[in-house]
Amino acid sequence: MGAEVLAGVALGALLVAPPFLPPYFLEILISVMLFGYLGAAWNILGGYAGQFSFGHAAYFGIGAYTSTLLFLNLGVTPWLGMLAGGVLAAVYGLFAGYLSFRYGLRGPYFSLVTLAFAEMLRVVAVNTKAVGSSIGLVIPNREPAPLNFVFAGKLPYYYVILAMALGAVWITRLLARSKLGYSLLAIRENEDAAEAAGVDALGMKLRAMALSSFLTALGGTFYAQYFAYIDPTITFGPSVSIQGLLQAIVGGAGTVLGPLIGAFVLTPVSELSRAAIRGRAGVDVMLYGFVLILVISFLPNGIMGWVRKRR
Amino acid sequence: MYGLVAFGLSLIFGVLRIINFAHGAVMMLAMYATYWLFTLLKIDPYVSIVITGPAFFVLGMVIQRVVIEPNRFAAEHNQLLLTLGLALFLENLALVLWQGDFRTVRPSYANASFDLGGALVEVPRLVACGGAIVVAVVLFAFLKLTDVGKAIRALAEEPEGAMLMGIDVARIRAVAYGIGAGAVAVAGALVTPFFYVAPDVGESFNIMAFVVVVLGGMGNFVGALLGGFIVGLAESLGATLLPGSLKQLVVFALFVLVLLFRPAGLFGGGRGR
Numbered sequence: 001m002g003a004e005v006l007a008g009v010a011l012g013a014l015l016v017a018p019p020f021l022p023p024y025f026l027e028i029l030i031s032v033m034l035f036g037y038l039g040a041a042w043n044i045l046g047g048y049a050g051q052f053s054f055g056h057a058a059y060f061g062i063g064a065y066t067s068t069l070l071f072l073n074l075g076v077t078p079w080l081g082m083l084a085g086g087v088l089a090a091v092y093g094l095f096a097g098y099l100s101f102r103y104g105l106r107g108p109y110f111s112l113v114t115l116a117f118a119e120m121l122r123v124v125a126v127n128t129k130a131v132g133s134s135i136g137l138v139i140p141n142r143e144p145a146p147l148n149f150v151f152a153g154k155l156p157y158y159y160v161i162l163a164m165a166l167g168a169v170w171i172t173r174l175l176a177r178s179k180l181g182y183s184l185l186a187i188r189e190n191e192d193a194a195e196a197a198g199v200d201a202l203g204m205k206l207r208a209m210a211l212s213s214f215l216t217a218l219g220g221t222f223y224a225q226y227f228a229y230i231d232p233t234i235t236f237g238p239s240v241s242i243q244g245l246l247q248a249i250v251g252g253a254g255t256v257l258g259p260l261i262g263a264f265v266l267t268p269v270s271e272l273s274r275a276a277i278r279g280r281a282g283v284d285v286m287l288y289g290f291v292l293i294l295v296i297s298f299l300p301n302g303i304m305g306w307v308r309k310r311r
Numbered sequence: 312m313y314g315l316v317a318f319g320l321s322l323i324f325g326v327l328r329i330i331n332f333a334h335g336a337v338m339m340l341a342m343y344a345t346y347w348l349f350t351l352l353k354i355d356p357y358v359s360i361v362i363t364g365p366a367f368f369v370l371g372m373v374i375q376r377v378v379i380e381p382n383r384f385a386a387e388h389n390q391l392l393l394t395l396g397l398a399l400f401l402e403n404l405a406l407v408l409w410q411g412d413f414r415t416v417r418p419s420y421a422n423a424s425f426d427l428g429g430a431l432v433e434v435p436r437l438v439a440c441g442g443a444i445v446v447a448v449v450l451f452a453f454l455k456l457t458d459v460g461k462a463i464r465a466l467a468e469e470p471e472g473a474m475l476m477g478i479d480v481a482r483i484r485a486v487a488y489g490i491g492a493g494a495v496a497v498a499g500a501l502v503t504p505f506f507y508v509a510p511d512v513g514e515s516f517n518i519m520a521f522v523v524v525v526l527g528g529m530g531n532f533v534g535a536l537l538g539g540f541i542v543g544l545a546e547s548l549g550a551t552l553l554p555g556s557l558k559q560l561v562v563f564a565l566f567v568l569v570l571l572f573r574p575a576g577l578f579g580g581g582r583g584r
Contacts, residue, residue, distance in 0.1 A: 289399030
């Protein structure tokens with residue numbers, strides 16, 4: 001009961017307050033929402049199905065590159081490109097997932113193979129002239145045009161990513177109460193037992209994979225439109241994959257709100273440390289590493305797991 | 312060369328059942344140690360092995376005791392994330408301390424080379440290769456012949472049985488991690504004369520080491536050395552067939568194929584699935 005009131009107040013604040021915030025805080029909030037969104041997308045596969053992907057950068061990058069290339073070369077609006085990227089990413093995810101699951105890769109082996117699938121795309125992107133090779137792609141002509149996903153100022157971007165993040169949370173909530181959600185939990189806890197009980201493990205995991213990669217790709221398009229610049233390391237590099245899973249792990253993998261809460265904790269920590277120690281790159285990621293060690297050691301089920309236990 | 316890096320990784324996996332993401336970061340630290348010893352104290356990279364090897368053995372034991380041992384009963388993926396966190400921490404600590412510039416160690420023999428039947432052989436690379444083989448032989452003998460070595464192998468084969476036989480499991484685990492770290496430190500010192508030093512240098516070796524370990528069979532020490540040889544070959548083959556850094560694609564493709572079809576490794580003995 002109290003939790004619902006709290007959530008309502010928080011949602012109200014997220015909707016109403018931003019226009020009155022200074023630009024710096026707005027930027028932080030956009031980062032929070034983007035990372036929370038990516039965490040939520042990762043959470044579907046990693047948290048619910050228990051398949052720890054280390055290669056979600058692949059889908060993020062596919063999303064970013066698909067919409068940007070379609071826009072630059074064919075003038076297709078990124079809104080459509082976003083969907084195209086999502087579908088492509090889901091196809092790639094199904095391909096990688098089918099191969100890994102079909103051959104029975106589990107646990108750390110699955111993590112390693114997803115990492116390799118993402119790294120392959122990064123190497124290809126670095127070496128392909130048509131996609132800008134290692135220099136990357138710039139989206140020029142930033143005249144505000146909402147139909148082309150270009151807005152004046154940061155505020156509209158905030159509402160877009162807020163809607164996406166809330167959408168991802170809403171999808172997770174639906175999922176958690178669906179047959180698919182329960183099947184995934186069963187697979188996570190004991191795949192052999194779940195199969196014995198008649199759960200189609202391969203099919204269920206592939207569905208989670210498709211949904212997770214589709215959503216991640218939409219985040220990639222948002223990134224490309226917001227920063228107007230992408231390159232292979234930013235989009236396909238391992239750090240994107242780590243960012244997504246970090247939010248979910250810290251907040252609580254396999255919970256509806258975990259990833260968003262993780263993002264609300266982690267992003268300000270990194271922003272503050274970056275602001276406090278200027279001119280030294282890496283402080284924020286160093287802290288990430290430290291926080292990750294602490295969370296695994298003391299809160300193995302994340303913040304949400306801790307909250308639940310205390311109740 | 313990859314063989315030696317992978318050897319430590321394979322040892323750690325065999326004994327601790329952990330895929331150690333922090334391995335490359337430890338190698339990076341060792342390379343910085345070599346760099347500083349050379350720049351500040353004028354200690355030759357090859358001589359510095361006497362210092363960095365034992366120092367990183369101790370560091371490895373400390374890491375195991377403080378960070379990893381307390382979480383021994385945590386879920387498998389959480390242990391994976393733990394080493395990932397450690398890697399992020401160490402890598403970015405290096406970035407904070409020493410910035411992102413590429414540094415190089417250039418002793419007088421850095422560019423020495425000679426002609427061998429038409430192929431140009433660079434002396435530092437030859438030394439690295441020879442050194443890797445020597446260290447591997449020593450480690451192998453250690454595992455085969457000494458009591459501690461036998462205990463390590465027993466732990467890798469049958470953890471519960473080893474515990475019942477009165478082996479101090481926590482201590483052996485720390486020693487195994489220490490040896491892994493020491494081996495990768497030696498590898499770091501050996502490559503410094505012909506490689507650059509930067510905070511993210513470990514990452515490229517790390518991914519290669521995974522490939523090697525999976526190829527050779529997780530926990531199979533000889534397999535790790537053979538795997539290193541194969542990856543080296545695949546990479547140079549890729550370099551002649553494909554332009555630019557696409558050569559890595561060959562290695563990754565190999566990796567995926569091996570994971571899919573032979574997760575226990577080409578030479579068996581590993582524990583897939």
